[in-house]
Amino acid sequence: MMLECRELTKWFGAKEAVAGLTLNLDKGKIYGLLGENGSGKTTWMKMAAGLTKPGRGEILYEGHPIGWRDKASIAYMATEPFFYDFMKVSDVGEYYEAFFDDFDRKKYEETTKAMGLEPDMKVRNLSSGMSAKLKLAATLARKAELYLLDEPLNGIDYKAREEIISLILEEADGENTFVISTHLLEEVESFIEYAIFIKDGHLADKVNLESERMKSGRSLTELYTDIL
Amino acid sequence: MGKLIKYELRKQRTSRMVIFIALAIALICFWAGVLFMNNALMGGSVAAMVFGAVFVLFYTGIEGILVFNRDLRTKQSYMLWMLPRSIWEILGAKFISAILQMLIVFGVSCAAVGISTAGAVLTIGGLSDFLRMIHETSKVFVQGGLNWGDLISLAFLLFLAWTLIIMTGFLAVILARTVLVKSRFAGLLAVILFFVINFVIERVYDVMYKIPFIAAANNVGALGWTVWDVIFYAAVCLALFGASGVLAEKKLSV
Amino acid sequence: MEYNTGAPIYLQVINELKKKMVKGELKPGEKMPSSRDLAVEYKVNQNTAARIYREMEMQGWCFTRRGIGTFVSEEENMFRDLKKEMASELLKNFMHEMSGLGYKKDDIIDQIADYKEDGENDA
Numbered sequence: 001m002m003l004e005c006r007e008l009t010k011w012f013g014a015k016e017a018v019a020g021l022t023l024n025l026d027k028g029k030i031y032g033l034l035g036e037n038g039s040g041k042t043t044w045m046k047m048a049a050g051l052t053k054p055g056r057g058e059i060l061y062e063g064h065p066i067g068w069r070d071k072a073s074i075a076y077m078a079t080e081p082f083f084y085d086f087m088k089v090s091d092v093g094e095y096y097e098a099f100f101d102d103f104d105r106k107k108y109e110e111t112t113k114a115m116g117l118e119p120d121m122k123v124r125n126l127s128s129g130m131s132a133k134l135k136l137a138a139t140l141a142r143k144a145e146l147y148l149l150d151e152p153l154n155g156i157d158y159k160a161r162e163e164i165i166s167l168i169l170e171e172a173d174g175e176n177t178f179v180i181s182t183h184l185l186e187e188v189e190s191f192i193e194y195a196i197f198i199k200d201g202h203l204a205d206k207v208n209l210e211s212e213r214m215k216s217g218r219s220l221t222e223l224y225t226d227i228l
Numbered sequence: 229m230g231k232l233i234k235y236e237l238r239k240q241r242t243s244r245m246v247i248f249i250a251l252a253i254a255l256i257c258f259w260a261g262v263l264f265m266n267n268a269l270m271g272g273s274v275a276a277m278v279f280g281a282v283f284v285l286f287y288t289g290i291e292g293i294l295v296f297n298r299d300l301r302t303k304q305s306y307m308l309w310m311l312p313r314s315i316w317e318i319l320g321a322k323f324i325s326a327i328l329q330m331l332i333v334f335g336v337s338c339a340a341v342g343i344s345t346a347g348a349v350l351t352i353g354g355l356s357d358f359l360r361m362i363h364e365t366s367k368v369f370v371q372g373g374l375n376w377g378d379l380i381s382l383a384f385l386l387f388l389a390w391t392l393i394i395m396t397g398f399l400a401v402i403l404a405r406t407v408l409v410k411s412r413f414a415g416l417l418a419v420i421l422f423f424v425i426n427f428v429i430e431r432v433y434d435v436m437y438k439i440p441f442i443a444a445a446n447n448v449g450a451l452g453w454t455v456w457d458v459i460f461y462a463a464v465c466l467a468l469f470g471a472s473g474v475l476a477e478k479k480l481s482v
Numbered sequence: 483m484e485y486n487t488g489a490p491i492y493l494q495v496i497n498e499l500k501k502k503m504v505k506g507e508l509k510p511g512e513k514m515p516s517s518r519d520l521a522v523e524y525k526v527n528q529n530t531a532a533r534i535y536r537e538m539e540m541q542g543w544c545f546t547r548r549g550i551g552t553f554v555s556e557e558e559n560m561f562r563d564l565k566k567e568m569a570s571e572l573l574k575n576f577m578h579e580m581s582g583l584g585y586k587k588d589d590i591i592d593q594i595a596d597y598k599e600d601g602e603n604d605a
Contacts, residue, residue: 029527071313076306078306080303083307086238086241169521169527172527173518174528189485190524219487
């Protein structure tokens with residue numbers, strides 16, 4: 001087991017964002033994290049990334065309680081822009097190279113170039129689509145064991161979405177693990193192996209899509225409607 | 229650690245630039261006053277520099293706390309918290325960057341003002357006045373009873389007092405952000421907590437002086453501190469740093 | 483490619499690859515894409531890509547040389563058989579649908595003889 005979450009609970013004031021979530025992830029799989037807005041997907045992901053501390057429950061990463069050292073092999077990408085305002089595209093590469101041993105600077109430069117991002121572009125002047133691509137280029141240029149991508153397809157046009165999915169599929173080698181949260185079911189349907197359905201902060205169901213298609217012939221959209 | 233410090237200093241670059249530009253403008257006015265023999269301009273710029281220095285000293289002193297608060301308020305906190313670095317290293321880097329920021333600003337300002345003053349004296353009074361100024365200045369030090377030992381202990385005590393402010397600030401910010409997550413009032417609460425923590429420290433300090441042999445201790449150095457003061461404040465700084473780290477490690481969600 | 487989202491993805495990709503073999507887009511003995519390229523091309527994950535090649539190997543439609551890659555089978559017979567098999571599969575479905583409409587075999591043959599494709603003019 002790569003990641004085990006036991007009875008995770010997180011309160012924000014009076015709101016229970018994550019409520020007794022128990023969820024296990026295996027190595028080498030691509031998971032889709034699905035649920036309505038405010039169902040606790042982002043909070044769970046931030047806890048798995050070590051950015052948010054659970055109120056109760058525990059997270060084990062490869063068998064041990066998760067700690068700051070594990071961030072060396074976990075690549076988290078937040079849905080909002082988070083790079084420093086003063087950075088240029090090239091600075092982002094320099095920053096990742098400085099702090100992540102698994103970062104491939106050359107790959108980052110190639111990917112950003114292919115996306116039309118110039119090294120001297122200012123991060124804060126990028127359009128939302130470009131900014132989303134930049135985050136993903138930086139995150140995927142790492143050779144991490146666990147990738148946590150929060151809404152990587154949000155706010156980008158169709159063609160760019162296809163590019164981003166290709167990037168993900170090139171990086172997913174069957175050894176590393178991906179968790180991708182999204183609302184765009186049709187976009188991810190063909191390649192996610194397990195759909196994790198989150199409802200009101202707990203696990204509603206975890207479904208192997210290919211088995212489900214063989215068994216009941218239900219598509220992801222149908223499953224989503226049935227389960228949530 | 230060095231890499232973390234580099235980016236922390238980068239965050240403070242804008243304020244550094246603003247300070248240096250203001251300093252440059254004041255010096256240009258000062259020099260214009262000197263060259264055109266305009267006393268109003270000369271006096272005005274000197275007054276502005278003195279007033280500015282007080283403000284800059286205050287601002288750069290607490291800038292580290294402000295930057296930390298801004299980090300936690302925005303998504304930019306992810307830039308630090310996604311890194312495989314311990315909270316101790318992150319807080320340590322912030323502390324050292326705060327020191328460096330002050331040293332840089334202080335060093336550049338002193339050098340600029342010093343050179344400028346010396347230049348002005350030379351321009352107006354010639355070499356003999358300049359030499360006399362150096363002589364007078366050094367006499368003040370000797371007659372005032374100041375020596376290097378006193379200067380160093382004064383610097384050390386000031387450093388300790390400032391460290392106390394920074395550490396209190398860090399703890400106040402972390403407390404505010406762990407208790408009042410995602411609230412607009414977290415910043416205000418941090419300010420209130422800052423004074424509360426200070427108040428608590430002073431109460432503990434008073435209690436310490438109830439102990440007879442501590443109360444009997446002699447003053448050391450220029451600030452009138454006793455050895456026990458130094459030990460007390462050093463211990464408090466350490467305790468605040470420890471509390472900040474543990475609290476952030478266990479409870480802080482960015 | 484467009485998937486039927488209610489059917490297993492790996493079978494749909496296999497069908498697509500079979501069509502390419504029959505149409506000659508994949509020639510006997512030709513190297514097939516690496517499983518990574520296959521994954522990107524067909525928007526599937528690595529495990530599905532590996533499964534696709536495993537199934538196709540089991541059917542004898544392709545073979546793997548360790549460390550080099552997966553290749554289309556070199557047996558000409560296999561291609562003929564595959565084409566026949568796919569044709570009879572289509573025919574079977576067609577006949578099934580037509581008999582469902584009440585047509586007899588002879589009627590269907592007549593229908594086919596009279597059938598004109600788009601653009602074909604009446605003589």
